[in-house]
Amino acid sequence: MAKYSDEFKLKVVKEYLTGKIGLKRLAKKYSIPSNTAIRTWVAAYKAYGNNGIKRKRSKEVYSVQFKVEVLHFMKQTGASYQETAIQFKMNNPRLIAKWNQKFLEEGIEGLQEKAKGRPSMSKKSKPTKQEKEMSREEQLERENELLRLEVAYLKKLKAFRENPEAFLGKHKQSLPLNSKKKDSD
Template sequence: MNFYEADFKLNIVKEYLEGPLGGRALANKYDLSSNALVYNWTHSYQLFGNDGLKNRRSPKKYTSEFKRDVLHFIETTGASFGEAARKFKLPTGSMISRWQRSSLSSKEQGLPIRKGRSKREMIKPTKKQKKSKKLSREKELEREVELLRIENEYLKKLQTFQQTIMAKRNGESKSE
């Protein structure tokens, strides 16, 4: 697997955004293994700026709650992996695809974050940690409200879509 310097990636992204060449032409020009690299780098640059082009030694870890929220968003709205990645500011949609496959294959409700015990299980909670549980409960409720709003918005759009289809069908049957 080739690793490219951040400066090299930045030059290609800027040339893609400002110039007349597309991703395939730039991949051929710079002898890249795939034109998808150009599109992925551009996407990362647009979401995270220069930091999105830096090579990460260790990938960012996401909680199982966050993964479930992303998968729930996809299920309720019918969004693609790429759209969900942009909404939740994830580097790529393929990572969501992996989460979905692992959630389907696992028989447990939760998605695995990592193997082994967490550090929190090994240490007794302090007073500050006990207070933070209240905050996390508030955040959990806010997250649930946001998901319900998204679901409600989706259902409203679905209903209007169905009404327009029915109106078109009624209009066609009257004209015949």
């Protein structure tokens, strides 16, 4: 459950926007540990209205390509997590911070979705020679995919360095097409 309800966030944001009370006093008044949360709510509200404050009920799954584009944009422009989230129409800047941390620790593999839960037990005790070959084949396919992503990333980086304005103008219009969002149960 969320720590603060959507109604509470909206109340605090509207009170701040009246201009009668500052961030620190609001945080103290409502016993919020830090005024950073209020600042984030206000930025999201200004960018998206009520939808910026609402907590999403379903998990959105983003492609590795989309995550790389978001991190690349943030690095090249020097934008904060909040500014980057607004640019890419996301209302959770902490998600971008997690992606950045994973990318720094594990590289591009850290951005891939990982299967959750305990793996199922196999009925066979020893893998056959054919299964070993399949796993090697799968490894090579995975490596191929990662290399393709890396090449695509480097091409975009080169294009951005050559002409940043044209690159950003082109990708601002095509952002919704680049992300794959799915609802998960």
